[in-house]
Amino acid sequence: GNSVTQMEGPVTLSEEAFLTINCTYTATGYPSLFWYVQYPGEGLQLLLKATKADDKGSNKGFEATYRKETTSFHLEKGSVQVSDSAVYFCALKGYGGATNKLIFGTGTLLAVQP
Amino acid sequence: NAGVTQTPKFQVLKTGQSMTLQCAQDMNHEYMSWYRQDPGMGLRLIHYSVGAGITDQGEVPNGYNVSRSTTEDFPLRLLSAAPSQTSVYFCASSFGDRATEAFFGQGTRLTVV
Numbered sequence: 001g002n003s004v005t006q007m008e009g010p011v012t013l014s015e016e017a018f019l020t021i022n023c024t025y026t027a028t029g030y031p032s033l034f035w036y037v038q039y040p041g042e043g044l045q046l047l048l049k050a051t052k053a054d055d056k057g058s059n060k061g062f063e064a065t066y067r068k069e070t071t072s073f074h075l076e077k078g079s080v081q082v083s084d085s086a087v088y089f090c091a092l093k094g095y096g097g098a099t100n101k102l103i104f105g106t107g108t109l110l111a112v113q114p
Numbered sequence: 115n116a117g118v119t120q121t122p123k124f125q126v127l128k129t130g131q132s133m134t135l136q137c138a139q140d141m142n143h144e145y146m147s148w149y150r151q152d153p154g155m156g157l158r159l160i161h162y163s164v165g166a167g168i169t170d171q172g173e174v175p176n177g178y179n180v181s182r183s184t185t186e187d188f189p190l191r192l193l194s195a196a197p198s199q200t201s202v203y204f205c206a207s208s209f210g211d212r213a214t215e216a217f218f219g220q221g222t223r224l225t226v227v
Binding site: 031032034036042043044045046049051089093094101102103104105106107 | 118147149154155156157158159162172204206208212213215216217218219220221
């Protein structure tokens with residue numbers, strides 16, 4: 001079945017450091033890929049998405065490229081801020097019917113220190 | 115815009131009690147789902163619905179019931195609460211195609227003592 005594997009945290013960085021959170025997936029066909037962010041005490045919000053191979057999703061300085069050859073969707077940001085501290089979830093969504101479910105990785109906690 | 119609304123935000127139950135977590139969306143989404151979030155486990159799918167009158171089990175359905183009588187509402191029922199059901203519960207909704215994202219409620223933090 002479909003699955004998502006993302007790097008374990010926590011990831012602790014200093015402000016303005018470069019961020020990479022790795023995400024790889026297993027799926028049949030061509031899933032859509034998502035990164036969600038959860039700030040403390042809140043629900044999940046969509047950060048970015050990509051729906052086909054080689055697509056790059058971007059938002060708020062974050063980027064991720066859909067790499068079918070490596071089945072990866074790594075999240076990157078060139079310069080993190082304290083306000084980026086949150087839990088980040090990689091997720092995939094397959095085709096219709098039973099495979100239309102959103103499947104999540106375990107989440108990566110990012111802590112950015114001033 | 116209301117989006118996805120979950121109630122209550124917090125709840126404490128005694129073992130064996132029953133309760134219903136409410137979820138409503140105003141975006142005319144056909145697809146709705148319930149997840150639970152536990153430390154180190156990510157979000158695990160409990161039940162989902164692809165439209166009014168249609169529900170199915172997810173990854174961890176035991177101890178939970180759902181129904182979908184309208185497009186807008188998707189309540190989650192705990193039949194006889196157990197300490198293992200202590201968790202944060204999220205409701206989500208989306209359109210049915212694979213390219214669109216899901217929208218999440220703010221969550222319900224449930225403690226079973």
